[in-house]
Amino acid sequence: MTTYLTEYNWDDVVPVPQDDGGPDALVVIAYNDDYRTAMGYLRAIMRVEEYSERAFQLTSDIIFMNAAHYTVWTYRTRILFALGKDCEQELEWLEYVASKFPKNYQIWNHREIIVEKYNSPIRELPFIEAMLALDSKNYHVWSYRQWVVRRFNLWATELAYTSNMIEDDVRNNSAWNHRYFALFGAGAPVNDGIVASEIEFTKDAILKAPQNASAWNYLSGLVRTSKRPLSSLEDFCTSLASFPMTVSADSQEIVQSARALEVLADIYAEKRDLDRALQAWTLLADKYDTIRVNFWNYKKLQATRTIMA
Template sequence: MASYDSDDEVDYATDPAWAHITPLPQDDGENPLAQIAYHPDYVVAMSYLRGVMSINYHSAQVLKLTADIIGMNAAHYTVWGYRFKTLMALEASNVFNDEETSWSWRKELDWVQSIAKQYEKNYQIWHHRQLIINHLNDSTGERERTNEMFASDSKNYHVWTYRQWLVKRFNLFDKEELDTMELLLKEDVRNNSAWNHRYFITLGRLGTDSPADGVINREIEFAKVAISSAPQNPSPWNYLKAVLRKGNIDLASLKDFCEQFAPIDSEDKIKSSHALDILSEIYDETGNLGKAEQALVLLAAKYDPVRKNYWRYRKRLLGSKENVPTASEKTPIVHATA
C-alpha cells in the first residue's frame, strides 16, 4: 500500500478482507425530519467505519478505509481522529514498515500535504498534521510545507494557525522566520496575516518582557517603509501603533511622519485616512483642538464617510481626555491560536 490515491476501489460488502467487520448503518431514528441523501458509496464506507470503531480495530485496512472516506468528505473530523488513533496503534505494534502496512509517518505527512492542496480551507487536515508533528517532536521541513501553501493562498487562516503553533512548539523565533515574513510582505504589503505573524515573532511573544535592543526601532522603520508604498493600507498603520505601544513610545512621535500623508492645510494632498485618524488623536493630546477637529471633519465628510457618525462622536469628545480607541485600533492585531 504505497499510497492512498490509487484508483483501486473497494467493495466493502463483497471483499473477503472485510468479512470480519459488521457494518453499522447510521441511526437517524424513526421518521427523520430531514434525512441527508448521502452518496451510496459514502453510506457503505461509513457503515464499515462504525463497525470498525465499535470493536476498536486498527490495521492497514483502516487506513485505506479512512482515506476513502476523507476523499469523499475531507471535513469529517471523526474520521481524521480515528485515523490518527489507528496510526498510533500501528506504530505501537511495530507494523508500520512491514510488507502489509508499508506506511510511515513521513508518508502520512506527504499524503496529508496532497490532501491539503486539494482542500485548502480545511481545518481538520492541519489539526491532523499538528498531532503528528507534535508526536514526532520534529519540525523538519514543516516551514517549507506551509510556504508551499502560502504560494497558493498567502492568507489561509488554517495554515497560519498551524504555522504559529509550529513556531511556538519548536521555538522557531529566528532569522529564517523573520525573513519569510519580510518576503511575504514584499510580495503583498496588504497581507494582514503576515503582519500579524511578524508582530507575534518579534514582539507579541514577549508578553510583558522588553524586546532586545534595536528591535523597536527596526520594526518602526519597517512599518514606515511599508506605509510609504501604500499609505491607505491599514495593516502597517496598525502594526506601527502596536510597536509604539510595546516600546512605550508616545503617539506624538509620529506627528511629522503622519503629516507627510495627511497635511491638514493641503487637503488635496491627503493620501491616507489612517494618518488623519492618528493626527486627530495627536492634536487632541497636544492641545491643538482646532486641527484635531479639522482632521475629524475631513474624515467624516470626505475620507471615511462610511463611519461619519463615529468621527462625529470623536469630535464631540475632543478635549475631554476620554480614552476612546481610534478607528485603526478597532482592527487590532490578533494572533491565531491552535
C-alpha cells in the same frame, strides 16, 4: 465498486446506518451512496474500537470524500498510534491531502499532532513555504507556522521571511501579523534599536501603499507595545494627511492616507487639542471614510466629553 470495499474483506462487519432522526426527520442530508456506505462501516468498527489496516484505509477514503469530518481525523490518529505507523509516511500523505484541501483546519490539527509525536520540524518550514506559495494568505497555514516556530524555537528566520513576503505583497495582512508574532511572540524583551528599525521598515512600506490598513495596524502595534508615545508618529502622519483648518465638501486639502488622518486625530486628542482632533474626524466622516461616519461621530462625542470635562 469502491476501493475501501474491494481492497479489504468486510463480510464480518454489519454497517451501522446514519440516524437521521426517524421517518419524520425535518432535514435529511442527501449523502451520496459511497459516503453513506463508507460511514456505515466506520460507525460499526468505531463501536468495537477496531484499529486495523482496513480501518486506517477507510479513514483515508472518507477524508477524501469529506475532509472536514473531525471524528474521522480523530479516529485516524488513534489507529496511527495504535499500529505504530511511520510518522514520516503520514506527513507525506498529509502533504498530498493539504494540496487538495488547503483550507481545511483538521488537516493542520492532525499534522500538529503527528509532528509533536515525530518531534522534528525538519519537513515543516519547506512544506509551509510551498503551501504559502500557492496561497500567501491562507490563515490555517500561517497559524500552523506559528505553532511550529514556537514549538521548535525557530524564531531566527521569521523576520527575514516576512520581509520577503511583504516585499511580494505589501498588503498581505497575514505576513504583517506573523511579523508582529516573530518580533514579540517569544516573550523576550525587544531592544529599542530593533523597534526603531521596524518603525522605519513599516513607514517605507506605508509610503508604497498609504491606505494599506495592515501596515498601519502593525505600526500602531509597534508604538503601543514598545510604549512609545503616539505623538512620535505625528510628523510622519502629517506628511501624508495635511489638511486646512476649515472643512468643506469642496475643500482642496491633500490627504494621501485616511489612516494617517485617523492616527493624527488620536494624537491631537491625546494632546487635548480638541479643535484639530474634531477637524480630522470631521474630514474622515464627511469625505475620506464615510462608511464609518457613525464611528467618527462617536469619537468626536467621546473626545468632547473627555477633554471638556
